[in-house]
Amino acid sequence: MEDLFNLQARLGRAMEDRDLWPGDSPWVRPAMESFPRHLFAPDRLWTWNGHAYVPVDRSTDPTVWAELVYGAPADSTITQVSDGLPTSSLSCEDVVADMLDSLMLEPGQPTLELGAATGRNARLLAEQAGPGLVTTVEFDPTLAAAAAANLAATGGGVDVLTGDGGVGAPGRGPFLRVISTYAVDEVPWAWIQQTVPGGRIVTPWGRLGHVALTVAPDGQSASGWVQGLATFMPARGTSQGMEWDQVRGGRPPVAEEPFARDVQQLHRDAGLLFALRVIAPDIRVRTAVDNGAVTVWLHDGHTSWATIEATPKGQGPALARQYGPRRLATELDVAWHGWTIAGAPSLWDFGMTCTRNDQYIWAHDAETGPRWSTTTSPLRAA
Known part of the structure; x- marks a missing residue:
């Protein structure tokens, strides 16, 4: 098996060759290279064989395991499968870098992460925010325990909670930065409530892209632009349907x-x-x-x-x-x-606005552009 650090370096060069390291957030690359993917990857991974997801164990097939950890910049690493479908992963390296860049995180900012998974993203957040300033929430107790162990082994300083990320972290915060590592069709109002006015929320939306929202001065809405395209796993309990x-x-x-x-x-x-x-x-x-x-x-x-x-x-x-x-x-x-x-808007012409009872995607301008409601529940928040 090729040395894991050589594979990590190969991935880093691929990111550089494709200009995927964010220039506006120079802390991202050294943080990601200081805490490489394999430190957080479980011994059992999963891969699609054309018909189903099958396990790949580090002990029996270390070469394939390593290649799954260190694929191309746009390759995620499936770390959990439930009922035949992926339910957790190490996200694509390019998406991790892009979302951290979108968060505009500064040292000293209290940060909430929804979806701890392996714990790697929380570790990266803590490297920039500082020890004791990152709280991460994980729905799955087994994943939460593994994330806590990985975080402890790589420096600690992150508070790992087990619970429903849809309600944020009641009793904690308020937060200046909130980031989700799973996709939501509707941004939970609790996330906006737990973010200070002027604070920033970055979340995947609809399994296709991610948005960055800024909470309004009165705290009664959040609005912002689409940041990029990628496919994300949905919140637990969301029906994924079949492949x-x-x-x-x-x-x-x-x-x-x-x-x-x-x-x-x-x-x-x-x-x-x-x-x-x-x-x-x-x-x-x-x-x-x-x-x-x-x-x-x-x-x-x-x-x-x-x-x-x-x-x-x-x-x-x-x-x-x-x-x-x-x-x-x-x-x-x-x-x-x-x-x-609607004028054939480009990806970068789209944005999102969330209020207590509505959420909509707009194009060109939040106030005057065409808009499409994405609210599916009769009442988003009490």
Whole structure:
């Protein structure tokens, strides 16, 4: 097995080559390199074999284990699987760096983390904030215990709580910085309540991107811009549904028809991809290129799937093949139209505003731009 520190250095160089180390937060790189991934990785990891997640144990397959810990900058390391689906991970190195940069953390700032997982992110936060200033909350008692052990072994100074991250850390704080390591469709009001006016909240939203919100001077809302694209695991108890292969199974398509839009644009335009998640939130979209032709995979996690395949060299319209009670390619087309009439905003044109009883995504301007409510519960907060 290659030396783990050599693999760590390889990953660091890949981050540098792709300009992924944040220039505005120079503390991030030395912190991440001082506390490498393998110090927090459990002895059992998981990998997808094309059909299911299977375990990889350090004791029996150390080389594969090490490569799972140190993949490419955009590769996460699955550390827990429950009921066949991933429920915890060491996040992608590029996403960790990007979110820490988005947090704009300064020394001396009390910080709350939701989702301790392995404890690595809390350790990085503590390196910048200082000892005794970071509180992290983990829902799973087993993970909380492992995170506490990892944090103790790497310097301590972090308070690890077991509980529901959705309620924050009642009785602690208030906090100047709040960061979540799991995705929420609706930002819990408790997070805003426990953050001081002017404080900053960074959280993944909707399993596709992350936002940075600033709490208003009166504490009655929080608003801010989308910071980047990435896929995150949802909060515990959130139904993830099935993976593409599980929805697809061996079922042949029941409908085939032309798809008139340019799927090349969908593959390369992050703003379009994010907009589709906003307008059609329960359609999961993935794209890839093979021999210059784009293929799009769509599914709803339950009963319906579709593929859209571009013709080689763009000769003629793409072909959509669909199965299930929903026609997902058709729904995608409708959502795409909604993005177009909103002015085709880029990823960086989107933002989010949260109030006690509502949450919405907006484009261009929080007050005057087009907006889409993302509130699903009848009442977000009491």
